Amino acid sequence: MHIVMANQGGNNVLRDYRKGNWTVQETMVLIEAKRMDDERRMKRQGDSVGGEKPGGKPAELRWKWVEDYCWRNGCLRSQNQCNDKWDNLMRDFKKVREYERRLADHQQQLITIGESSSERERSDEKSYWKLEKNERKANNLPSNLLPQIYDALVEVVEKKVQRGSVVGLVGAGGTTASIPNVPPSSAAALVGQPSSLPPSMQHLPISPPVSALPLPPPVVAQTPVQQQQQHPHTHPFSQQLPTSDSDTSEHSDSPAKRRRRGEGTSGGASGSESHEVGTAISRSASVIAETIQACEEREERRHRELLSLHERRLQIEESKAEISRQGINGLVDAVNKLANSILALASHKTQSTPK
DNA sequence: TAGTCTCCTTGCGACATACT
DNA sequence: AGTATGTCGCAAGGAGACTA
Numbered sequence: 001m002h003i004v005m006a007n008q009g010g011n012n013v014l015r016d017y018r019k020g021n022w023t024v025q026e027t028m029v030l031i032e033a034k035r036m037d038d039e040r041r042m043k044r045q046g047d048s049v050g051g052e053k054p055g056g057k058p059a060e061l062r063w064k065w066v067e068d069y070c071w072r073n074g075c076l077r078s079q080n081q082c083n084d085k086w087d088n089l090m091r092d093f094k095k096v097r098e099y100e101r102r103l104a105d106h107q108q109q110l111i112t113i114g115e116s117s118s119e120r121e122r123s124d125e126k127s128y129w130k131l132e133k134n135e136r137k138a139n140n141l142p143s144n145l146l147p148q149i150y151d152a153l154v155e156v157v158e159k160k161v162q163r164g165s166v167v168g169l170v171g172a173g174g175t176t177a178s179i180p181n182v183p184p185s186s187a188a189a190l191v192g193q194p195s196s197l198p199p200s201m202q203h204l205p206i207s208p209p210v211s212a213l214p215l216p217p218p219v220v221a222q223t224p225v226q227q228q229q230q231h232p233h234t235h236p237f238s239q240q241l242p243t244s245d246s247d248t249s250e251h252s253d254s255p256a257k258r259r260r261r262g263e264g265t266s267g268g269a270s271g272s273e274s275h276e277v278g279t280a281i282s283r284s285a286s287v288i289a290e291t292i293q294a295c296e297e298r299e300e301r302r303h304r305e306l307l308s309l310h311e312r313r314l315q316i317e318e319s320k321a322e323i324s325r326q327g328i329n330g331l332v333d334a335v336n337k338l339a340n341s342i343l344a345l346a347s348h349k350t351q352s353t354p355k
Numbered sequence: 356t357a358g359t360c361t362c363c364t365t366g367c368g369a370c371a372t373a374c375t
Numbered sequence: 376a377g378t379a380t381g382t383c384g385c386a387a388g389g390a391g392a393c394t395a
Binding site for chain 1: 383384385386387393
């Protein structure tokens with residue numbers, strides 16, 4: 001875990017970045033964040049004609065914004081992690097998109113030649129979504145790009161292309177470099193081609209735009225397996241964290257325990273010894289049970305401590321707010337009194353000095 | 356052991372700013 | 376005005392850890 005002091009809109013926040021594989025939910029949040037970021041930037045560019053830094057404003061850190069957005073939506077990743085994940089997503093996405101485009105072109109040729117639909121069906125090329133894992137591998141395609149992720153990426157990338165061509169503003173620094181010259185016709189074809197539609201969309205009459213996708217709540221829906229793996233106190237996205245925490249691994253196979261095991265199994269196998277072994281096993285079992293119980297208690301205690309810490313922080317912030325409120329009230333009172341005094345003084349002077 | 360994934364590094368282009 | 380320098384976004388490659 002990376003713990004850094006991140007500046008979030010002026011507020012210093014202690015950020016505990018999650019490591020490990022990206023879950024689908026996290027990926028969807030990232031894609032949504034990129035989509036929002038694109039929209040935001042296009043809006044800015046539309047407002048003020050200019051480059052990356054319109055209105056003389058300092059350049060905003062793009063990926064910092066993405067990170068903040070992700071954090072607001074339960075994806076606890078750093079800007080670098082977001083950047084890297086996005087790069088990898090785009091690599092996979094482009095491979096699949098190119099493959100589907102080639103496939104679409106090929107099928108178009110067959111149509112123009114006049115091949116029957118059965119001929120086209122017999123064609124060696126299948127949609128990426130119908131390929132087996134090994135076939136995908138053989139075609140140098142990503143083996144497990146999820147349809148929902150592809151859908152979301154299509155939404156983001158194609159929207160970006162369309163905006164780029166409509167607005168006529170090309171973002172600096174390779175904003176369009178990631179989209180290698182997609183003509184509007186082929187872009188439309190890409191979206192419209194049945195073969196390019198992932199299975200998740202093929203049976204759906206209308207695919208909801210990414211913007212309509214519900215943002216994941218802090219606690220996301222998970223598979224039963226994930227739910228099993230997840231500890232009730234851990235963060236919803238932490239199910240992929242290695243379970244061998246320093247806390248638990250410490251007690252799993254300590255030198256002391258190993259010594260005990262070695263002592264218990266050494267020697268002959270007489271009746272009394274077997275009885276001793278039995279009692280030793282039961283003792284060990286009770287020790288293990290106690291250890292596990294202690295461990296759980298520690299976790300519980302830690303959780304409670306965290307909660308109380310949160311509460312204390314809230315209380316401190318509330319008291320701070322109260323103090324500042326009182327200060328402001330006092331200031332207002334003082335100003336009012338001063339104003340009244342000035343008014344009284346002024347009226348008194350005007351009365352005492354008649355012309 | 357090959358494949359996958361994350362993370363890190365490097366290079367390039369575009370832009371802004373400072374300096375001559 | 377031209378040049379040097381720094382920053383940022385993006386793309387790509389590779390190392391290392393992990394997994395089936």
